[in-house]
Amino acid sequence: MRQPPPIIGTLETALYARDLVAASDFWVKIMGLQQIAYQPGRHVFFRCGAQILLVFDPDATRKPPAADSRLPVPSHGTDGEGHFCIAIDGGTILHWRDHLTANGVAIEADFEWPQGGRSIYFRDPAGNSIELAEPRIWNKE
Structure with a gap:
């Protein structure tokens, strides 16, 4: 078996939340993270040290991207x-x-x-x- 190429480390981590306003308030006001992106109803992203914390609404990200989307990210989401x-x-x-x-x-x-x-x-x-x-x-x- 061939060895895989080297890994640098984790770049981003995802959590899921249906209330992105509450998530943003918590991660900015309580935890002190810098918000770096926000798309209402879909996601809010934060800088967390050398990583990025992604918080997605799972209902929105479960939908596959439109055929003409410039961001063909596979659908994802979880409950719990x-x-x-x-x-x-x-x-x-x-x-x-x-x-x-x-x-x-x-x-x-x-x-x-x-x-x-x-x-x-x-x-x-x-x-x-x-x-x-x-x-x-x-x-x-």
Whole structure:
């Protein structure tokens, strides 16, 4: 079997939300991400460190592109809660807890991993499980 070419890393991650206004408010106002694209009823995109977070309305993205579309992206979408983990500096985790709680976001779990590192979990308005974690949970510094 031939080896595949090298991979640089993850460029974008997608979550799904039917209320894109609530998603935008959460990711900009609570999480501090920069919104970089918005198409009402279809998607809202954000810069998240070196990655891009894509939030799609699954009902819109399940529809195949029009035959004359300049963006022939295959249809996609899902129902149910997704998961997204954002790397943070361990020294900011208590500040993040306080910030989220002060903004009415309930912390579902606060966990010290056996191999080292800590994560906190909470939900975005669409019910997706969001994790803030120290990179060392995966032996990354």
